[in-house]
Amino acid sequence: MVRNPDANRDQFRPDDHPNDAFLLTTVVGSYPKPKWLNRADELVDDPDSKFDADDLEAAHDDAARLITHEHERAGVDTVVDGEMRRNEMVEFFADRIDGYEFNGPVKVWGHNYFDKPSVVESVEYDEPWLVDEFEFTSSVAERPVKVPITGPYTLGFWAFNEAYPSTEELVYDLADLVNEEVEKLVEAGARYIQIDEPALATTPEDHAIVGEALERIAAGIPEEVRIGLHVCYGDYSRVYPEVNDYPIDEFDIELSNGDYEQIPVLEEPELEPDLALGVVDAHTAEVESVEEIKQNICQGLRVVPPEKLTISPDCGLKLLPRDVAYGKTENMVTAVREVEAEIDAGEIDLDNPLADD
């Protein structure tokens, strides 16, 4: 069953928050890397270069600091480092988990590829995956840090399974590893964890497997830690209302991409976790206006009250030009703060938030 979002939401409200209403703002995770960081990633593999692993670590630190501050400059309440140290959402973790091997990149679309790994033996926890990243980001951030982590269903289903009798069993073993990592993150001070499960959108009939995996992840995690689930690019009617049974505090989805055609899915029955709503499209290179984003926010108010609404981009922004990613993030925060002020002033009818349409 759903966790207790009321118990952990207020810790992210800034002391100087300007409005009585508070819509928590966040980002999904990834953000465009500075071009020089991509060059640095290549240089370290060049045997003729003097650029070594220590230099690359320093470059990653610099980029992480830069993007964390960029999120803060945009005004986001909870920030991440833009996943500057990560290449791709499965590969990064598979590289750190015993039991995976890599055979080369595979097609995703067009001639875009990702290094899809194979599971060749039982997966085992070796070294912490994200604790160093979290500690560094926290040390440079003035706002609370969210930690996105790829979920076990995606880590299992977006790999080739050569070792387990079923991928479901692999997912459950991976869920235990994710639980171990989340425990370490919590011990290090993390209070906002986002489980990324885009694979659920490809096979929504597996919602029960994802639910069981989430039970294992959330086991023993105190309720002051906020656990979100991000799922994108799919038919949400195929996982709803089962989501209400997941042990999560927040359900993060992309709906701007589909012009909110799916928002009625969440109207009945009532959504139990908080809603984290995508209000800018991660796959269009035009920056949405503040007015347009405010309308998108009001779509969320159709299904949850302000105290249960978190606002984010649809998905990670890493494929966009950096100035566009920043523009979207900045306009998103501006729109949220204006909507909050309008709620305070009674200018938005919360029973019918799109009334002026």
Add this chain to the structure above:
Amino acid sequence: MTERVAATPGLYPLPDRAKETLSDLKGHQKGDLMSGDEGEAIVSTYDGVRATYVDHQLEAGLDLLTEGQGRWDDMIAHPLTVSDAVETGGIVRYYDNNNFYRDPRVVDDLGFSGDVARELETARELLAGADGAGDASLAATLPGPYSLAELATDEHYGDAAEFQAAIAEFLAGELDAFPAHETLFLFEPSLVTNPPAEGDESTATDAIATVAAATDADVVVQTFYGALDEKLYAHLVDEAGADALGLDLVAGDRDDTVYNVQEFGSTDSLALGLVDGQNTLVEEPATLAERVEWFEEQVPVDDFDRTYLTPNTELFYLPTNKYRAKLSALADAAEVLD
């Protein structure tokens, strides 16, 4: 006595070096993908890819060689995406996979392009000039009309049956320009994943028959992602004009497929999807041979004219090293059975 023929139709993964070259030449956004009018540098890169594919198949010892479809950025939707009557829509999911293609939106009467025929002609020339080609012959690959219509968006014809028929005529026109080929594989995954509604089966089989009639080659209607619905299976056997049905023995419940053959008979030849095209675990040739023998023992047919030994899906899902290992496993399995 049944002839065993090892073949791996459909898209192959691009060689790793070509991936990097094409990334530099083409870019990564949807406007950068194949449109049929690419420049010389891109054309020559794909010529190299095609030659590599022929080499890989000859080295593996396959009986039927294919072009490899290196240029098919949009998987089996490719023949539409290079058509003048088609506009490029959004990025959409390719079945229930973590793969995507550009939505082909048909906005005008579909007409001849010759794009696939040109690719096949260059493959034929490569095969004719290759050392060690021996008795290997050429197989062509096309999407089946039912699946291609399912993968596309109709903004012109306005009627599902008419659209399928138009796609079939379009494919038949393309096929008419093909150079000599021994076999045609028509890929019809949508027959499994999204079968025609009850009563609409003949619309699909009529469309397939239209394409099949446009070639003198043996026609294999290759299905994948699981077993066919039994009624649709029966229609396909009787009406599609296929010399062989291709059946997936890896995904889904293979007993359902055996049941279909037991209850409704089969085409004179069969293609068996034996190798898992979506997993890197490489099957032993002896294991594949056992699968063929197991299947043939279950069905009430003494001999098929031919049994094609194939992967259960296209192989583009795999990294290059594993795809090559699977080619060899299939060729070796045919040897074991002989």
